[in-house]
Amino acid sequence: MSKPEVAIVGxxxxxxxxxxxxxxxxxxxxxxxxxxxxxxxxxxDVQFAFGGSQAAGAADTMVSKLGLTGLQFxxxxxxxxxxxxxxxxxxxxxxxxxxxxxxxxxxxKHERGAFRVNTRSSGLGDWYGKQGLALTTxxxxxxxxxxxxxxxxxxxxxxxxxxxxxxxxxxNPNAWRRQPISEEQILESDMLSYPLTKFxxxxxxxxxxxLLLARADQAHKYTDTPVYLNxxxxxxxxxxxxxxxxxxxxxxDGDGPTVDTSKAAFEMAGIGPDDIxxxxxxxxxxxxxxxxxxxxxxxxxGDQERIIQQGETExxxxxxxxxxxxxxxxxxxxxxxxxxxxxxNVLQLRGSAxxxxxxxxxxxxxxxxxxxxxxxxxTILSK
Amino acid sequence: MAEQVAIEExxxxxxxxxxxxxxxxxxxxxxxxxxxxxxxxxxASDDTKPKELGTRGKLxxxxxxxxxxxxxxxxxxxxxxxxxxxGYVEIHDEVKVETxxxxxxxxxxxxxxxxxxxxxxxxIDDDGNEVITxxxxxxxE
Numbered sequence: 001m002s003k004p005e006v007a008i009v010g011x012x013x014x015x016x017x018x019x020x021x022x023x024x025x026x027x028x029x030x031x032x033x034x035x036x037x038x039x040x041x042x043x044x045d046v047q048f049a050f051g052g053s054q055a056a057g058a059a060d061t062m063v064s065k066l067g068l069t070g071l072q073f074x075x076x077x078x079x080x081x082x083x084x085x086x087x088x089x090x091x092x093x094x095x096x097x098x099x100x101x102x103x104x105x106x107x108x109k110h111e112r113g114a115f116r117v118n119t120r121s122s123g124l125g126d127w128y129g130k131q132g133l134a135l136t137t138x139x140x141x142x143x144x145x146x147x148x149x150x151x152x153x154x155x156x157x158x159x160x161x162x163x164x165x166x167x168x169x170x171x172n173p174n175a176w177r178r179q180p181i182s183e184e185q186i187l188e189s190d191m192l193s194y195p196l197t198k199f200x201x202x203x204x205x206x207x208x209x210x211l212l213l214a215r216a217d218q219a220h221k222y223t224d225t226p227v228y229l230n231x232x233x234x235x236x237x238x239x240x241x242x243x244x245x246x247x248x249x250x251x252x253d254g255d256g257p258t259v260d261t262s263k264a265a266f267e268m269a270g271i272g273p274d275d276i277x278x279x280x281x282x283x284x285x286x287x288x289x290x291x292x293x294x295x296x297x298x299x300x301x302g303d304q305e306r307i308i309q310q311g312e313t314e315x316x317x318x319x320x321x322x323x324x325x326x327x328x329x330x331x332x333x334x335x336x337x338x339x340x341x342x343x344x345n346v347l348q349l350r351g352s353a354x355x356x357x358x359x360x361x362x363x364x365x366x367x368x369x370x371x372x373x374x375x376x377x378x379t380i381l382s383k
Numbered sequence: 384m385a386e387q388v389a390i391e392e393x394x395x396x397x398x399x400x401x402x403x404x405x406x407x408x409x410x411x412x413x414x415x416x417x418x419x420x421x422x423x424x425x426x427a428s429d430d431t432k433p434k435e436l437g438t439r440g441k442l443x444x445x446x447x448x449x450x451x452x453x454x455x456x457x458x459x460x461x462x463x464x465x466x467x468x469x470g471y472v473e474i475h476d477e478v479k480v481e482t483x484x485x486x487x488x489x490x491x492x493x494x495x496x497x498x499x500x501x502x503x504x505x506x507i508d509d510d511g512n513e514v515i516t517x518x519x520x521x522x523x524e
Contacts, residue, residue: 116453125418127391129456131505131516132448133481138469141446149494194447194489239425248406248417249443249471249479250425 001364001382002270004228005095007219008381010039010212011346014107016205016330017176024056024333027208028107029065031336035210039222041101043067046212048093050086051105052076053335059105072099080282080371082106083209083338084234087379090213091232100215101222107208108333115204122245122373136284136372137201139244141193144287148195151302153290155195159183160308161286162200162328168315169325171355176205177329200286205331209339211346225350230269230364230380235261237374244372257376258282258295258368265366265378266297273297276380277362278319278348280341282370283326293321296368296378320358323348338377341367349383385511387504394418395502395517396435402502403435404517406478415478437474438500440519445470445484445492458506458514472498472519485520497522 012034240254
């Protein structure tokens with residue numbers, strides 16, 4: 001493995017779900033204060049910050065509550081990869097030598113129901129939304145429908161992914177949906193976008209996550225259990241990929257941005273998929289987790305049917321996936337979602353994930369986000 | 384008097400006895416995309432010209448919109464919502480186009496089946512006009 005230059009030395013989270021009494025920004029501030037306490041530092045020690053939210057205002061306004069210290073605070077807006085982009089930027093700011101201690105923070109607060117898409121800001125004509133095509137849920141239904149036919153994935157395997165998410169979340173006090181739901185209930189819930197039912201989709205939600213990053217060689221100043229950031233990569237789509245919010249696709253079929261991002265991250269870390277002990281993979285819906293297992297290089301296309309049916313992605317299995325309940329059980333506050341995955345991996349590598357702790361002392365963990373209009377972010381963490 | 388109007392000018396030829404979808408084709412590498420735009424996303428050329436697309440293709444994938452979309456942006460009838468089909472049709476040798484489907488019956492849809500272009504009413508606008516959009520329908524073989 002490549003020698004890490006950056007470490008995560010403090011983590012904070014505001015519970016996901018719905019918190020009517022707090023604004024999105026207040027949830028972000030809550031997470032930052034937790035992260036400061038975790039690292040044993042003051043806000044005035046923080047030299048820079050990258051932060052973002054999609055629907056809850058500019059992150060740099062947080063300084064009015066955290067303290068007007070004059071730090072460099074840069075807002076990040078990059079759709080579902082907002083958190084990943086904040087982390088990537090913070091990583092490089094430290095790796096470049098510009099600063100030694102800084103923050104990546106994300107939070108959000110979305111209205112109920114499916115995401116309301118602004119077609120113009122997405123670079124699409126008004127006709128696209130007017131005739132009912134501006135729905136992210138349709139993309140996910142269409143992608144897994146084709147995938148199930150090409151690679152023999154069953155409806156029951158979709159249900160197993162959702163059931164695992166709610167079961168894992170039962171042991172996560174910060175998760176939103178913590179009641180186990182049976183495979184039968186999942187399959188029989190409302191069909192939102194064939195073949196995906198209500199309980200196979202995550203919902204937009206609320207929450208906040210903050211991560212404090214420091215130079216790797218100074219990490220022990222802040223914590224006895226530093227977790228190193230071996231890779232942080234963000235990529236956009238290339239010709240031939242199949243993406244959300246696409247009025248057209250190229251005649252030729254090609255790989256999506258997840259494949260490119262994953263390869264670049266493994267190269268940066270100097271390891272391969274077999275070296276990963278657990279992963280948090282974008283599960284906007286149950287099918288996404290299945291497809292992303294292969295797109296990130298953890299199995300061949302189609303092998304997921306056997307792997308999931310045999311329970312290998314359970315917390316006690318060979319390759320645990322989405323140990324905190326993923327987007328399915330936490331919801332998706334866009335600005336915070338990718339950072340939640342990193343938060344969970346830090347807990348797992350520290351060995352402090354409680355009842356959902358992955359056994360046998362995991363050492364290397366992986367996160368992956370995917371979102372509109374065809375972007376992906378990956379991190380690789382180690383201890 | 385109320386009339387039929389196209390959902391967007393330049394999306395397809397309208398009015399016409401034989402309306403066609405309007406894409407653009409790169410004059411350097413030949414790539415076709417939909418709807419029309421300047422600039423080729425495959426080779427980065429800025430030399431593209433309008434192209435009338437074919438009316439037949441194969442169903443590449445599909446789903447059924449089972450709940451009323453948020454309005455706005457959706458302009459259809461949310462109160463009396465009926466599920467509708469959505470898919471990508473691979474127009475032969477040209478481009479895959481995302482489209483409404485004329486059926487919402489999952490048993491009537493099969494990846495790879497032959498599809499043909501149709502025009503359907505999408506909603507009634509504020510002036511009482513019937514707004515027309517494109518859709519694809521399984522070919523009756």
